Amino acid sequence: MQQHTISVLVNDQPGVLTRVATLFGQRGFNIDSITVGGTEEQGLSRMIISTGGDDRQINQLMKQLHKLIDVISVTNLSENPFVSRELALIKVTALPSQLAELNGIVEPFRAAIVDVGPSSLIVQVTGDTEKIDALLVLLQSYGVIELTRTGSVAMARSIVPATAAAMV
Amino acid sequence: MSVEMAELQKKNDIPPIQFGEEVTGAETLLRCLILEQVEYIFGYPGGAVLPIYDSLYGSYFKHILTRHEQGAIHAADGYARATGKPGVCIATSGPGATNLVTGIATAQMDSVPLVCITGNVAQSLIGTDAFQEANITGITIPITKHSYFVRDIRDLPRIVKEAFHIATTGRPGPVLIDIPKDVANAKAPFTYPDQVEIRGYRASLVPSDEEVHEFVKAVSEAKRPVILAGGGIIAAQAEKELRDFAEKTRIPVINTFMGLGGFPGTHELSLAMPGMHGNYTANQALLNADCVIGLGARFDDRITMGRTKEFAPKARIVHVDIDPAELGKNVETAVTVAGDVKSTLAKAIPLAKTCDSEAWINQLKEWREQYPYKYKKDGDVLKPQAVIELLYNSTDGEAIVTTDVGQHQMWTAQYYKFKHPRSFISSGGLGTMGFGFPAAIGAQIAHPDRTVISVVGDGGFQMTNQELAIVSQYNIPVKVAIVNNQCLGMVRQWQELFYDNRYSQIDLTCSPDFVKLAEAYGVKGLRASTPEEAEAVWAEALAHDGPVVVDFRVAQGENVYPMVATGNTLDQMELGDD
Numbered sequence: 225m226q227q228h229t230i231s232v233l234v235n236d237q238p239g240v241l242t243r244v245a246t247l248f249g250q251r252g253f254n255i256d257s258i259t260v261g262g263t264e265e266q267g268l269s270r271m272i273i274s275t276g277g278d279d280r281q282i283n284q285l286m287k288q289l290h291k292l293i294d295v296i297s298v299t300n301l302s303e304n305p306f307v308s309r310e311l312a313l314i315k316v317t318a319l320p321s322q323l324a325e326l327n328g329i330v331e332p333f334r335a336a337i338v339d340v341g342p343s344s345l346i347v348q349v350t351g352d353t354e355k356i357d358a359l360l361v362l363l364q365s366y367g368v369i370e371l372t373r374t375g376s377v378a379m380a381r382s383i384v385p386a387t388a389a390a391m392v
Numbered sequence: 393m394s395v396e397m398a399e400l401q402k403k404n405d406i407p408p409i410q411f412g413e414e415v416t417g418a419e420t421l422l423r424c425l426i427l428e429q430v431e432y433i434f435g436y437p438g439g440a441v442l443p444i445y446d447s448l449y450g451s452y453f454k455h456i457l458t459r460h461e462q463g464a465i466h467a468a469d470g471y472a473r474a475t476g477k478p479g480v481c482i483a484t485s486g487p488g489a490t491n492l493v494t495g496i497a498t499a500q501m502d503s504v505p506l507v508c509i510t511g512n513v514a515q516s517l518i519g520t521d522a523f524q525e526a527n528i529t530g531i532t533i534p535i536t537k538h539s540y541f542v543r544d545i546r547d548l549p550r551i552v553k554e555a556f557h558i559a560t561t562g563r564p565g566p567v568l569i570d571i572p573k574d575v576a577n578a579k580a581p582f583t584y585p586d587q588v589e590i591r592g593y594r595a596s597l598v599p600s601d602e603e604v605h606e607f608v609k610a611v612s613e614a615k616r617p618v619i620l621a622g623g624g625i626i627a628a629q630a631e632k633e634l635r636d637f638a639e640k641t642r643i644p645v646i647n648t649f650m651g652l653g654g655f656p657g658t659h660e661l662s663l664a665m666p667g668m669h670g671n672y673t674a675n676q677a678l679l680n681a682d683c684v685i686g687l688g689a690r691f692d693d694r695i696t697m698g699r700t701k702e703f704a705p706k707a708r709i710v711h712v713d714i715d716p717a718e719l720g721k722n723v724e725t726a727v728t729v730a731g732d733v734k735s736t737l738a739k740a741i742p743l744a745k746t747c748d749s750e751a752w753i754n755q756l757k758e759w760r761e762q763y764p765y766k767y768k769k770d771g772d773v774l775k776p777q778a779v780i781e782l783l784y785n786s787t788d789g790e791a792i793v794t795t796d797v798g799q800h801q802m803w804t805a806q807y808y809k810f811k812h813p814r815s816f817i818s819s820g821g822l823g824t825m826g827f828g829f830p831a832a833i834g835a836q837i838a839h840p841d842r843t844v845i846s847v848v849g850d851g852g853f854q855m856t857n858q859e860l861a862i863v864s865q866y867n868i869p870v871k872v873a874i875v876n877n878q879c880l881g882m883v884r885q886w887q888e889l890f891y892d893n894r895y896s897q898i899d900l901t902c903s904p905d906f907v908k909l910a911e912a913y914g915v916k917g918l919r920a921s922t923p924e925e926a927e928a929v930w931a932e933a934l935a936h937d938g939p940v941v942v943d944f945r946v947a948q949g950e951n952v953y954p955m956v957a958t959g960n961t962l963d964q965m966e967l968g969d970d
Contacts, residue, residue, distance in 0.1 A: 235591070238541070239529065246533045280720065287717035293538040293558060296592035 225276040227256070229301045229308060229378050230286065232271040233263065235294040243292050244271060253277065253285055257310075257375025268296065272378045301378050308378040312356045313338075314347045317367035326366070333359045344369055352376075407452045411583060417545040417576040418443035421509065422451060424552035427584050430480050432456060432471060432837055434464040438484025439524060440511030443576035445482075456837065456866065459858040461488050463830040465495025466856065469504050470834030473817045474792060476629065478505040478559045479834065485512045486524030489570070490531065494824055497535040499566040501821025502650060503627055505559040506566040507552075508536075514574040515543065529570050537565030545578040550585055557588040561595035563715040564627055597714055599731030604739040610710050610727045612745045614683035616752040617643045618663070620695075623650030623820070624688015624713060624733050626813040631655065633737035634687065640741060642749050644756055646674045648689045649805055650820040657809035658789070663756060664809075667695040668956050669802040672763035673756055675954075675962040678704045686711040688733045691722040692821070700724070702961040712736050763967065765806045767950070772922045776800060776875045776946040780807035782930055783845055783873060791843040792835050794818065796828035796852030798882040800875035802952045804847050826855030832870045833862055843871065843934065850876040850900050860913035863939035871933050872941040874906055877948045885951045890958075910941035921945040 234240045241260060248255050256274040263270045277285065286298045301308075318326055320340060326347075330337060335349035349359050356373065406426050415423070421444060425433070434456045437445040448455055458464040461483045468479030483492050489510040499506045513522045529539045538558050540551045548571070555567040599607075611617060625634050631654050638645050638661050645655040646663045657664055666674035678684060678695075684707040689695075691711075696703040700723050708726035711719050712733055719728040729736055767777040780803045783793070789809050794817040795801040801818055810816045817835055819827040832846035853874055863870050880898040887895050907917030916936055920926040926944060933940040953968030 233592075239533070242530065243533055250534050284717065284721055287719075287721075290592075290594075291715070291717055293590060293593055 225278065226282075227274060227276050227302070228282050229306065229376060230273045230275065230282075230289070231299045231301050231378065231380075232273060232289055233296045233298075234269050234271060234292075235296065236262075236267050236269045237294055240269070240294045241271070243294065244273075244289065247288055247292065248275070248285075251285065251288055253281070259375045259377050261377070272376055274376055299380070301380055304384055305381045306378050307381060308352050308376045309350050310353060310356060310374050310376050311348070311350050312360075312371065312373035314349070314360065314363055314368055315344055315370040316347060316363050317343065317369055318345050319343060322366075329362050330359065335359060409582070412581045414579050415582050416443060416447065417542075417548055417571065417578050417580075418447040420545060420548050420580065420582055421552065421571065421576070422447050422453070423582055424549055424584060425480065426452060428478075428552070428556045430478075433480050433482060434458060434468040434471070434834065435482030436461050436464055436484070436488060437482075438488045438511065440485035440513055440573050441482060441488075441576070443573065444509070444511065444571075456833070456862060458830065459861050460856065461491035462495055462826060463833075463856050463859040463862070465492045465506070465508065466498070466824075466827050466830035467834035467837075467859070467862075468506055469495060469499050469827075470794060470817055470831030471838045472499075472504050472506060472834070473502075473831070474814050474835035474838040476627075476814065478507050478556060480507050480509070482509045483511075484524065485510065485528075486526045488524075489528035490526055493531065493535070494822075494826075496532055496566045496568065498819050498822045498824045498827060500535045500537065502819065503564050503623060504566065505564040507555050507559050508566060508568045510568065510570045511576065512541075512570050512572040515572045516574065518572065529568065532568050535566075536568050537563075539568040539570070541570045542572065542575050545575050545580045548575065549583055553585050554588050554590060557595065558590070558593070562593075562597075597716075597731040598735045599712075599729045599739065601739070603729045603731065604736060605743065606727050607710060607712065607729050607736065608740050608743045610708060611641060611643070611683060611685060612747060614643075614681075614708075615748050616681050616706075617641070617683040617685060617747055617749060618677045618681045619643050619645045619685045619687060620648060620666070620678075620689045620691075621645050621651045621654050621687050622648045622689025623654070625651055625654035628688060628714070628732055628734040629813070630688070630734035630737055631813045633734055633741065635659075637737050637741050637744060641744050641747050642753065643685070643747060644677060644749075644753060646677060648695060649818070651689060652805060652816040653810035653813045656811045658811055661753070663760070665805055666962075668697065669806065669952050669954065670695075671760075671765055671806070672954060672965060672967065673759040675956070675965060676759055677756055678707075679963055681707045683707055684709050686713070687737070688713060690718050693722075696722060697956055697958070697961055699961045766968070767953075770947065774920065774922055774926055774944060774946050776877065776944075776950055777803050777807055778923055779873065779875055779926060779944045779946060780804050780847070782926055783847070784808045786930060786934060787843055787845070791815070791845050792817065792832075792839060793845045793847060794828045794832040794835060795846075796848040797823045797825045798849045798852060798880065799877070799885065799950070799952050800847050800849045800881070802882075803875070825849075825852035827852070829853060829856050829870075829872060830859050832872070833859060833868055836868050836870045844869070846870050846872045848872060848874055849881060850874055850878060850903050850906075851880045853906075854900075854903060857909065860910060860915050860939075860941070864914040867938055869936075869938050872910075872939070873930075874941065874943050875946055876903075876906070876943050877946050877950065878903065879948060881950075882952070888951070906941055906943040916940045917943070919943040919945065
């Protein structure tokens with residue numbers, strides 16, 4: 225089963241998220257992550273949905289999504305190069321004396337410590353799923369007290385490069 | 393008022409409407425319905441819709457007061473299926489609205505245009521679990537084409553306009569408008585938009601020339617082609633195009649259950665119905681075809697038996713459907729056309745050539761003669777199949793027939809040869825018991841001069857038989873034919889075949905005396921237990937100028953054959969014991 229990232233442009237109406245989520249449940253699809261937010265145009269929202277399935281299943285899912293009256297367009301970002309980011313806040317057990325040591329861990333990830341308490345601190349990290357997973361592995365040894373992550377926001381790249389190596 | 397609106401009023405003799413006049417939300421709604429050329433409303437009042445019912449008082453509309461909201465929505469559904477126009481029903485909030493749920497799901501499964509209007513508690517009470525509050529828009533999200541909760545009276549005209557547009561265009565379906573009481577009572581100057589603009593909504597799909605060429609090419613190469621014509625033919629009013637296409641190309645036509653009447657069952661190219669209770673020839677045609685052309689048919693599991701790999705194993709499947717989501721959903725297709733069947737066929741007919749299919753047609757004819765629908769006659773015992781044959785012969789196949797769900801439904805589909813579209817009205821997708829009788833009421837209201845027969849079982853009839861009050865009150869001359877085997881026949885059949893004759897909870901011998909029940913409502917009641925009685929009694933029923941209930945007491949143990957058992961493939965048909 226392949227992972228797909230679907231971008232769905234919808235009318236910013238009450239209940240639209242319910243309609244989309246209901247459709248997934250009704251048709252037997254699983255939502256791995258979903259993010260919703262504003263767009264460049266007032267009155268429209270964009271949903272970024274990560275889900276799994278083979279080509280036939282994803283094709284069917286996109287058609288079903290398009291049937292919803294409040295859905296304006298549906299794009300499978302996974303068909304072309306795209307940029308994907310998620311945000312995570314990770315609360316880690318740590319004393320203030322360990323701050324420098326932890327800074328050394330999070331800096332290569334371009335993450336930041338955004339809150340420090342007497343026995344814990346919060347790390348903020350953005351990036352693709354794999355990067356956040358990698359940082360999490362390193363922080364596990366300190367003891368992760370709480371984790372919250374957004375799911376992906378994503379966008380197709382402006383230029384489709386000749387080779388994947390051109391992507392950063 | 394626009395020129396178009398003025399013309400509309402003049403043409404349809406509808407009451408004059410003052411634009412710009414300050415009116416309530418309830419009055420706004422009714423004015424919108426007038427401009428949508430709605431004539432009949434099926435409904436049931438209650439607290440949250442009192443403003444609407446107050447506006448209805450003495451109005452232009454013909455309101456049919458059913459005895460249950462389920463009756464109202466099935467009647468609106470029957471009206472819509474019989475006319476192609478949207479059916480309209482009104483229910484109050486909470487239980488009134490939730491009583492519509494089965495009817496909404498029925499219409500959604502069979503792509504029937506409905507506009508369902510529900511009241512709701514005032515917005516200040518929404519979310520407080522107020523008396524008779526239910527989140528009906530939330531409840532019905534999976535079973536509507538679209539739904540609206542009206543927050544502001546100024547949105548109401550646009551919403552009603554959109555609702556009718558959505559319900560009737562593209563793949564038709566039910567749309568719900570939930571109006572809280574404060575919106576119904578609010579006031580605003582009346583306006584109505586001339587046009588609908590819904591960004592992203594594809595109302596109609598005319599296929600490209602390229603798609604049509606590919607379609608024609610695939611079809612013309614076939615030597616054993618067969619058309620699988622579904623309900624989409626009727627929805628698109630494409631029956632003439634289908635007939636022209638089939639006759640020009642010499643391709644036999646199988647009508648799905650929902651497509652019955654879309655191609656005349658009496659035509660030499662007709663193979664009638666396929667699938668679980670379809671006939672031998674139609675199923676053999678699918679098994680041996682080299683090209684199956686699905687036209688407005690969704691290849692559902694009552695036809696494929698869910699065994700999609702073994703379905704039409706020798707065929708390339710060509711599929712035309714207005715709903716792109718149907719293409720490739722259930723079966724793998726070689727050629728697809730996302731488009732309206734009528735415009736696709738209209739474009740295809742001039743390009744199409746006669747197929748080299750005469751040998752195939754002759755083979756199908758042989759099968760048809762060898763394996764017709766048949767049943768064993770048994771002296772004075774009234775067989776249910778004989779009842780349907782009687783209905784067919786007595787009306788020359790010209791009646792509108794509605795059914796409930798069960799054995800009688802399948803016998804009707806088998807033994808009544810439907811010649812015209814919109815003459816067979818039945819709950820195909822959802823299989824809703826209780827549908828047939830109220831649907832007949834809607835169909836009869838739409839066509840007061842035609843014979844409308846409601847074939848029902850003794851089980852399903854008891855789910856909505858309180859609507860006898862309606863046929864009595866409004867003198868709606870529906871002829872109700874109860875195929876009474878004193879049990880839940882289809883359930884009994886499955887218990888006999890798959891549950892070792894363990895007849896769990898199917899005994900309906902303690903049903904009311906249907907003749908007396910009819911008479912209690914002021915409706916003529918008749919009974920027949922033998923073939924001779926059936927003939928005499930049915931003639932009397934047809935001659936009666938008003939509603940009639942005929943209780944046909946039929947053989948109890950009769951099963952529906954042919955049958956493909958669940959889990960089997962189309963080549964594993966049981967043809968019956970005679």
